[in-house]
Amino acid sequence: MSKPILSVRNLHVKFTLRGRELHALRGIDLDVLDGESLAIVGESGSGKSVLNKNFIGLLDQNGFIPEGSIRYYGMGDKMRNYSDCAGEDENGPYVDLASFKRKDEWLRIRGSEICMIPQDPMTSLNPLKTIGWQISEALRLHHGMTGRMAKEETLRILQDVRIDNPERRFKQYPHELSGGMRQRVVIAIAIACQPRILICDEPTTALDVTIQAQVLTLLRELKEKYSLTIIFITHDLGVVANIADRVAVMYAGDIVELGLVNEIFYEPKHPYTWALLSSLPQLGNRGEDLYAIRGTPPNLFKAVQGDAFAARNPQALVIDKLEQPPYFEVSPTHKARTWLLDPRAPKVEPPAVIAKLKELGGAHHGE
Amino acid sequence: MANDNRDIILSVRDLQVTFGSHRHPFKAVKGVSFDVRKGETFGIVGESGSGKTTIGRAIIRVYPASGGSIRFHGQEITGRISRQLDREITNKIQMIFQDPMASLNERAKIDYIVSEGLLGRGLKRQEIRQRVDEALNAVGLLPEFATRFPHEFSGGQRQRIGIARALVMNPEFIIADEPISALDVSIRAQVLNLMSKLQKERGLTYLFISHDLSVMKFICDRIAVVHKGLIVELADADTLFRHPLHPYTRALLSAIPQPNPDAEKHKVLEIYDPTAHHYQNDPPAMVEIEPGHLLFCNRAEMDAAHERLAKGES
16 A cells, blocks of 8 residues: 555534534545545535645635644655644655645645646636646746747647647637537646646536546546546546545545445445445436435534434434444445444345445456 | 337427528538427437537427427427417426526525416416415425525525426426536436426426436436437437447447446447548438337448347447
8 A cells, every 4th residue: 555645634624604613524534645546425515625625725715724634745855944834754754734824835735736627627717818828827837937848848738638739729719629628728737737636626527428538538547647646526426436546435524434446336334325326327227216315414504413424314323313433444445434334233234226236346357 | 119109299300400690500400300209208318519408499499490390299389380379388398407506596586486487377376376386395395495595495406496497387398408417416316206206297208408328328218319410319218228329329328437446447438430431422311220229320331230230239
C-alpha cells in the first residue's frame, strides 16, 4: 500500500446560517493515497463537495472548521519557511491545510499542488478569451512561461487531452466548442499546472453518455501519464465502477463505508450502500418497482443521534437510533460504520440486487 | 410483440422541423416516422443536438413542423387547426420538463402552478381546487403543500410538482423530456416508480426522451435511436439491447456505465464514425430487419445485419 498524500483526521465543518449552525461534516477520517483514484459517493447534501472544498481553501464565507486537521504531504519541506502550519509526522513533512490563515499560503497549494475540475464546463470558462489564452494563463502564472514556449506547451497539452487540430483550437473561443470539448479544455487547464492531486467534482454529469465515457477514459490516461492522484466526486455509482480504485460512501456529513472498489460493489456492508446500489436503474427489471430510499436525509441543523441513516432504513436496529456505530473493519482496506457488523447484531441479509451484482462480478472472473 | 394490435394513439409520418431563415435553413429533424401505441412507453434516445427534444416539442405544437404529419387519434394536428382541436390537444397531451429547478415559476405558489392549465376554461373555483388536490395526492404530495413556494421543496418533490401539473389536465399522453437527468440517483428511482405507477393506474402513454439508455431499458417498451435528426434504429427495448444493429446504437450501448467494476475495467468503447457509411451510390432507407425491428441502412448494410442476426451475435 502506498503512502497517504493527504490525510484528513476528525474533520468537522460548520456553517452559520441565519444565526444557526449547520454541522456539514461530522468528524471525517480519510487517507488519500498517493497515485490512487478515490471516488467519493453520496446524495446531494451529503457533504462530498464541502469536504473537497476544504482541500483547496474554497469553503464558503460562512463556513469554518472548528476541529480537525488536513495534512498534505506532497510538498516535502518546501512550506517550512512560509507557513506556521508545517510540521512532520511518521509520514514525513506536512502542511496542515485546515489551519491555514493567509491567502498566500493557499496560493502555493491551489492549482500547483491541488487542482479542481468544476462540474459545469459551460460556466467555468471565460467566454471572452480564447482557449489558448486560458490554458497558457495557467502556464504563465504557475511556471512563468511566456511567448512561444507557452504556446508550444499549450499545444502539447491540447494534444494530451485529445483535442484534434490544436493549432486551430488554440485561437477558438469556448462557444465554438461542444460540451465534451469544453470539458477537455477545462481538464487541460488543470493539467497545465501539473498538480499532484486532481479533484473532479461531477465532471461528467452535464455530458452525454458517449462523451462521458470518453472523458473518463481520458482521465484514466492522464492519471498514468502525469502520475496524478484523483479524487472523484459523484452520485453515479456506474461512473465509480469505471474510474475508482477505492470508494468512500458519504451520508449526512460522514463517511459510512470505505473500501476498494470491488469490496464496495460486491461485498457492501452498510445499508445505505445497499440502498444506493439497489436504486440503480441498470439493475432494475422492467415492470417492477425500483428500490427507492424512503424519506429525506437528516436535518443537519440538529444534532444527529445514533446512525444518521437509521430513520430511512426499514431494517434499523434499536441501537441504531441511540448510539453512533464505530467503524468495524471488514478487511484491512474495508471498513463500515454500521452496527450490523457487531458480533452481537442479528443477521440481516442484503437485498437481492447485491447478490445479483456479486454474481455479475463472479461471472466476469470466470471468463 | 403481443401488444401489436393496440390502438395507435400517435402517428408521426416523415416529420421535418426546420429552424433558421429561408436562406440559411437548419434541418433539426429530417423526416422521422414512428407510431406510439396506447398505454406503452415509447423512448427516444440520442445525444444532445440529435433532435430528440425537437421531436417532442413539435408534437406538442411548440415548434411548427415544416413537413410531414402528426396524427393524434387519427386526427391531423400539425399546421393550422381549429381552436377547439387545439384546446383538446393541450388537454390530452402534456409535458414533463427536465429541470425541476428551472421549470417552476418561483414566484407562484404550488396551487397556482398546478392549476394554471385549468384556468380560463369556465371551471368553478371549487372544482379547480379539487382537481389540484387530487393531482397532488396522486404524486404523493400533501394537500397543505399547495400554499408553499417551489424553493421550499427538494429536487425530487419539485419534479413531482411538475408531474402533478401535467396530471391535473387528465392527459392521455405525456411527453417526458429527460425527466430524471437533473436528479440524484436515489431520487431518480422514486420518480421512475411514480411514473410507472401512474401509467398503470391511469393508462397513460409516455413519450420518454433521454440520452441515457440504461434508464430507457428499465422504463421503455420500445426505443427509437435518433442521430442527427433521423431515426437510425427502432425496436422494442429487449431486442435493442440484445442485438443492436446500427453502429451508433452500439456506441451508445457500449458507453453505458455499468455498476460492475470488473466489467468496466475490461470495457471496450465503441466510437461511432458517421463517415464509415457508403451512402453515395446506395442510399439508405428504413428497413424492417426482423419483426418490429427497424434499421436505417442501405442494401449492403442490410445484408450484413441479416448475417449478424443469423449468427446470433450480439
